[in-house]
Amino acid sequence: MKDFFSGHSKIYASFRPVYPDALYHFIFRHLKNKSTAWDCATGNGQVAKILSAHFKEVYATDISQQQLDHAFRAHNIRYSVSPAEQTSFHDAQFDLITVAQALHWFDRDRFYREVKRIGKPGGLLAVWGYALLYIEPVIDTIIMDFYNNTVGPFWDDARRLVEQEYKTIAFPFEEIPAPPFSIDVQWTLEHLTGYLESWSSTQKFIRQKGINPVDAVAETLRKHWAEGESKKVSFPIFARLGVI
Template sequence: MSTYQHKDFPSHLYSRHRPTYSDDLFDLIYAWHVKTPGARTTTPAAFETAVDVGCGTGQATVALSGKFGKVYGLDFSEAQISNAVKGDNIEYRVGSSSHIPLPDKSVDLITAAECYHYFEKKEFFKECKRVLKPNGTIAIWGYAEPYVSGRPDLQPEFKRLFFEQMGPYWPRGFEIIANYYRYPPLPFGKVERLDWPHKTLPDYVRVHHWTLQDYKNLMSTWSGTKFLADLAQSTPGIAHPGDEHIAWLQKELGIPDAEFASKDIELGFYHCLILAKNDDSPIPEEPYDDLSGVKVLKGRWPGMVSLGGTRWWVDAPEINVGKFL
C-alpha cells in the first residue's frame, strides 16, 4: 500500500505545503501539445478532455481546468481526493494509474505530476495508449532535491539529507525520481525531456519564498517521513534527519530563532519534464517495474539497477545515469 493511501496521511498538509507549478509549465505543455505532430498521425490536437493521474489534492488538476472543457483527477487515495481543489469542470475519481476509467480514444492530454515513479509503468502505458486520442499528449514531471537560490555551497548537505540520510526510508520507486525519470524509457516514437535548473527557461516548479518553518512543514509531507514515524513507534531512538538538517541550515543562513517562521529564503527544486505523443509504438516486454536489482547500502547512493537485461548505474547525488556492460 502506498504511503498516501494511509488514512492518517496528512493530506491537508500535502495540499498546503507542497511546491506549486508555474503557469509557464502548462503553457509549454499546451504549446507542445498543439505544435508537435505525432509520429504516425495528422489528427489535430484538441483541448476537450484531460486526465491528471495521481492528482493528489489537485494542484495540477485545477490548472488544467482553465484550458480543457473537462478534467478528471484520478488518485487511489480517498484522503487526497477529499482535500482536492474543486472546480465546475473537474471530476475527481478514486482509481489507479493501471486503470483509467474512461473510454478508448477519448482523452487529449494525460498528466502525471510528481507521482509517475510510483506507477506500475507497463500498465500505465497500456492505459495511456488506450484512452488517448491519436496525437494525444502525455506530460510527466517531477521534482526531488531542494536547493537554496544563490547558495550552491550548501548543496552537498541537501544531497546528503535527500539521498543518503533519507535513503533507507523512501518507498519503492524513489530511485526513479532520484534520477529524474531518465529510466525506464517511454514507449512512444516522439519523446522530449527538459531538466532544471535550465540555462534559458525559468523554473517550472516554482522557487518559493518560504520560511524554515515552511520547509519543515514540507518535510512532514514526504513519504519517507511517514515511514520514519511508523518505524519510530517500534524502534525507540530513531530521529528524523531533517531536524538536524534544519538546524544546520538555520545556522548557515544566520537566521535567529525569532525569525524561524517569518524570514523568507528562496527554496527551489531540481525537476524535469517529459513530453510524449501517443502512437502505436510497442511496449517492450522487459519488466519495467522490476527494480529488484537496486542495491542501496545503508541508504547510500549510487545503487545498481538491472532493467530488461540492461544494467544501469544510478548515481543520484550527481544526477547522472549511464549504461555499462
C-alpha cells in the first residue's frame, strides 16, 4: 500500500480541487439503482459528500486515518480504514463504486477482483483523475518546470498513469465511453501554492531535503500574479466508467 498523504492530510483537505457537477450527472444517469455506494480511497471525503445526497448509504474507505479525520461528515456516510484490494464488505453490496485520483496507486488486478465481488451485477465502477492544471502560458511554463525538474525526480512511477490519462491501464469491464470534463476554479496565488505543496512529490522533496521547494516557485510566480488577484485555473478531467 502506498500512503503519500497522511503526513499532510490537512493541506490536502484544504487545497485539492473539487470535481464538477457534470461529472457526477454523467455517472448517475447510467445507474439503475441508488441504494449503496462505496467511495474507495476517499481522502477528505469530497466524493462521499456528493454521493451522500443521492444514495441511502455511502461507505467511504481510505488507508489513512489522518485523511479520514479531515473528511466531510454526514449521517449516511460510514468511514473506515481499509485497503482498496481487500475489504470486509458483503458480496454484491454496491450499486456504484467510485475512485477519484487514486486508481494509479492500487494493485489493480486485486482491486478489480474485489470490485467484481462486492459490486452488484449491473452496477457501475467509475474511476477518474485530473491532469496538470493550466492557467496562462507564462504561468503554465513555470509550473511545468516545477513539475518536471524541481519535484520531477520525486514523483512515484505511478504518476505516469495519470499523465497517460489512464488510457494505458487494463479496465476489465464493459465500458461506457466518457466525455471529457474540466474543473474550472478561481484561485489566488496562495491557493495555487497550497495546492502545489499538497503534491506527493513536493512532500517527498521536503522530507528528503528539509526545505519547501514551493517557496522559490512562489517568488517567481509573484512576478506574474498580483497580490490578492484571482485567476482562472483549469484541470482537464479524464474518466472511465464500467459495468460490473
